[in-house]
Amino acid sequence: MTALTHLTMAGALDGLAKKEFTAVELAEAHVRAVEAVRPFNIFITETPEAALSMAKASDERRAKGEAGPMDGLPIAVKDLFCTKGVATTAGSRILDGFKPEYESTVTSRLWRDGAVMLGKVNLDEFAMGSATITAHQGETVSPWSPGAPGAWEKRVVAGGSSGGSAAVIAARAALGATGTDTGGSIRQPAGYTGTVGIKPTYGRCSRWGIVAYASSLDQAGPMTRTVEDAAIMLRSMCGFDPKDSTSVDMPVPDFRAALTGDIRGLRVGIPKEYRVEGLSAEIAALWEQGIAWLKEAGAEPVEISLPHTKYALAAYYIIAPAEASSNLARYDGVRYGLRVEGGNLKEMYENTRGAGFGKEVQRRILIGTYVLSAGYYDAYYNKARQVRTRIKWDFDEAFKSCDVILTPTAPSTPFAIGEKMDDPVQMYLNDVFTVPINLAGLPAMSIPAGLGADGLPLGLQLIGRPFDEETLLRVGQVVEKAADFTAVPPFMA
Template sequence: MTDSLYSLSISELAPLLARREVSPVEVTEQLLERIAAVDGQLNSYLTVDADGARVQAKAAEARIAKGEGAPLTGIPLALKDVLVTKGLRTTCGSRILENFVPPFDATVCARLREAGAVFMGKVNMDEFAMGSSTENSAFGPTHNPWNRDYIPGGSSGGSAAAVAADLCIASLGSDTGGSIRQPACHCGVVGLKPTYGRVSRYGLVAYASSLDQIGPLTKEVRDAALLLNCIAGHDRRDSTSVDQAVPDYLARLGREIKGLKIGVPQEYFGEGLDPDVASAVQAALKTLEGLGAVLVEVSLPHTEYAVAVYYVVAVAEASSNLARYDGVKYGLRAEGRNLLEMYGATRTKGFGAEVRRRIMLGTYALSAGYYDAYYRKASQVRALIRGDFDRAFKECDVVATPVSPTPAFRLGEKMADPLTMYLSDIFTISANLAGVPGISVPCGFSGGGLPIGLQLMGPPFGEEVLLQAAYALEQATEWHRRKPVW
């Protein structure tokens, strides 16, 4: 088994490291070798930090030898390139940050470093996390490990592909409208978007600040709990991180789910749902029912407005957040005869088409005369969406839905039509607007051999029950054990 350490999960690898049967250096070397051999076909990594990873692996080895190991010591991780890493290039998938070397660590990175994790490198994403396919990366798309003609999902497509293809042990991504859950679903791995405010956003390059959240993409549910244990909690550097005690997210794993009420909203099972997805999700619900859960019908009546709300709120926040890329303090600068020309030339050269489109939309939605009709109206509908969830969680413990209406689509299929691309996020966006947590867990495969995921959403700070239910489903099925064949 020592020749395929890269295929292990955190939960499988950690005990071997702790007992010193395996060294972090060995795992890291194996992963570096595998990345070099395989990633040319996937393009999941934007930066492989071989030297840094070796140094960190050696340090982890020494720490374990001294008996000072923590649960994540020596675990090789890949970080979405939206998380700033001190001294390690952070591009956000954009030309404008192509050569940006951050002078500080994001809080989540600092916490993982402290725990002794090994950073293999930075993984691909849609530029500024704007996209659902990773095709908007300025550095080329990532391919789905299950079928390289298909998208891995996005925007954390590099994370999902790297986890699925065993090019890291686990990864961190970010989720603004589904960007952890949807790629996790399309690549057959686990993806958790925590409650808004559960994890510090300090050092997460901002896209839409009221929606962005960092979370894990992993090979099994238990790993997501392990990573969340490390990254959750208040941070004085992010005033929107909530000062609430962090429970042990492992505690409820394996506890039976007898009597757990699972809400099934009919709004997520209507027209446009792929038949393979529908039957895989129904089968997962049956499995959960077989484990003693009780299915109850709930309604989230404003679901059909979520995409419209998102494409006002998210783009408005983006237009404001991305104003900082002006060619002055960091990032690309294109020459201009005066300051205004320099701004325009820099931003035009530095941003890709989708980013420019969203900045334009957001600028329009916030511009004089349109603010009330768009931003204010969308913020009101956002409150209605949150109200839907509040009512639903009076009747159930978690809500179960598909993650995505279809399995992964073909590379290039939706690039010409932004609106069609946007609509592929219809089932994941609501959780961000409402601020509730959601998890994607593998629940089957399409006829074409592409993975399908079940989404579970919970009340704010309900990660424990989400993980408990997701773990129960995972342990009762074999989907997560399948690996793409190379």
């Protein structure tokens, strides 16, 4: 029998249903795995007691014939989701000591469906980053790093900002994890770790109870080891929530039923503007391979144009910091988290925020404050929102001639911790293929598709029409099967 920690969610549900093992046994195996991955600094907070008591309750439900769609499945939660009574830090010193009195909508749905919480995992501070290296609690090392844990030849990043979520699945210490994606924060780490990640359509998953970064772009989604598992987890995560004003009131399909394998006649858009300068030859080749796979399965590749692609990053780096500067105004040392005293109220605010926010977060708040300040609002913020409209129009036009779009997930394989850190703009270029999708509010996913010459994973990205996650998943599974990605990281729990 496969080790319990190496099962897929679908496989684990099957084993639980057939009474091959209990949810408690599954949870115990994962709690040991969580301990085994400590050298990688994946968890910010481990919750083994919660895991075991939730698993026990799951076994009781199953015995009564009341098992939910994810009953007994151990998962990790990005430390951006508020979890009742469990520290929630967003990777920031400013939320030091914060224990929410409430549960985010997305996590409460997962628990409703029977999932079991292993703990809270690392991220870039306030989800601002592409490498999971900026948290107050330190950087996460990818299990794909060559060498023995703690004595790596090279410390490779897990991507970000949902790097802890990606790493924990790749290391086989959770069957799935929640992520959030504002500019690629689910898809890029999935691509970097050989895992599957979906950013659903904006409005699919409730943002209520998720620490906000840029509210018009933020969207939660599942991270798993297979497309089928992503379908299982996505179904539990999404659905209308009156507590989120942008939550969309529409039925949640059974995403797993969409995995028919039949993509005959489907038109797959290949955007010519994604052949960017600096795209590595191996990624260009993998992209070609992906097109060939879909063609073999009966789909029809069509060239499309997304003319404003090159402006997406610039628009993002105005809109996201602008929203962040407003969202992060709430951290002032009064209601929760860190307080650093000062001579008066204003000094207390300044001292608290100066000490509590890390460098990248401060940088983005300052940019956001600047572009929203009197005299610059039109030149920067409104201009960026106009460009955002044009980017959305590009996709609307493209989807007239195709049903789904195929691109690489990231322009290169994962880099080492310490690289690309001096120049913020260079770091931002990681997100060149993922950011436009958030600006347009579309669903997209990353599927592991191969390894680079350095032995590190490469992902392909699929982009769908609004609320058409079903096509996305169906095509995703075809790519998954064709790629037959069986490579595993050097370290697994």
